[in-house]
Amino acid sequence: MQNDTAFQMAASNIRFGIGTTAEVGMDLQSMQAKRVMLVIDPALVDSPTGLIVRQSLQSSRIPFEQFADISVEPTASSFQAATAAAVEGRFDAFVAVGGGSTIDTAKAANLYSTHPADFFDYVNAPIGRGLAVPGPLKPLIALPTTAGTGSETTGVAIFDCVDRHAKTGISHRFLKPTLGIIDPENTKMLPPAVAAASGLDVLSHALESFTAIPFNQRPKPTSPALRPAYQGANPISDIWALRALEIVNESLVRAFRDSSDDEARGQMLLAAAIAGIGFGNAGVHLPHAMSYPVAGMVRNFRPTGYDVDHALVPHGISVILHTPAVARFTAPTSPSRHLRAAQALGADTTDVSPDDAGEVLAGRVVELMKILEMPNGLNAVGYSNEDIPALVSGTLQQQRITQLSPIEARESELRDLFQQSMTLW
């Protein structure tokens, strides 16, 4: 089979700066929005962020309705509830104010109210039918309030498919927000535990897109129209990924330790968007694929710092638990790339032999996890070796991203990777 010879870089439209939240009304006015659905995280409704957004809409005379029925880590039914509200409201534009959970909910409400379909039509195969979104959606302006997912830059909406005990998503470039307004004021109230988990999601996006299979080792699609958004590592996404890793090294621990460190919080928001643009065009691989069954099969784990009424392994945690084992596994495919990533993350790579690249990278990630008070492996979030067969089978359903691993991970390799992720230090 021939390999692909091309890649495409689709940039995202973002505005960054302190105070930009107040500009959202002007943007909607220039889009000639007449009826806006304001999708907002309930924790932010009465916050200064919520207030400024509503004031901005009011002073620009934009009629809107507020929808705050968001599930932290949304489900098919919470996406459907938001869709029902969007259909009922006949909106012509959307504003999302919150973390990935809220922005993804707004993307789904926009999609299904604009192009009605059976819910699983647009969901990634094999869980859904993976049909292409038929046309552009209505304008969506996303204002992230966590420094993590980069959802303001991506064409992806992730949800928990509760019946299948697995997370999956909808992925199409038409889902990408029309504009991301990134205002460092909006993460001032972020609990340290959320800053840590979502910041490690940024690290994972950058590291996985940098170490993914190169775009020219992926099979060539039968038509250019079928070239996936997740194309594998490429020379442009590499730039974004490395810069994001450097910022994570400079700012994540500072933002976690001191929420009044405005510079560090602003830098982490920037890193989230930078990593988002990188992985939106390159993809993520095994740590993300392995995280989805871990999140979907959760039993009793209740993370500190998250205001939720159900068991949850927050996304950033469920991903980072696998990163050390995966780094050791993939490093032999490109020791220099793994060392470059370790260096960007702050590891001393002087005189390190290529054979030790995986160990050095894994060691630096573990160091950061300890500082950020992460659980010590899958055991600490309620899993044991008995769960490995189900976790492996859940991961094998994530072909869209497992195929971006630089080295194939079959059942036996995944079993080993889960085993090695049970306890990390």
Ligand SMILES: NC(=O)c1ccc[n+]([C@@H]2O[C@H](COP(=O)([O-])OP(=O)(O)OC[C@H]3O[C@@H](n4cnc5c(N)ncnc54)[C@H](O)[C@@H]3O)[C@@H](O)[C@H]2O)c1
């Ligand atoms: N669409 C994408 O490209 C993409 C990428 C990665 C992850 N995701 C998905 O995004 C979701 C995770 O999103 P997240 O990590 O941004 O967190 P989140 O949106 O789930 O929010 C986490 C918690 O923080 C609270 N919160 C958010 N902002 C706050 C603020 N400024 N002040 C106080 N509390 C605040 C929320 O109420 C919630 O309790 C997962 O479902 C994940 O799978 C999406």
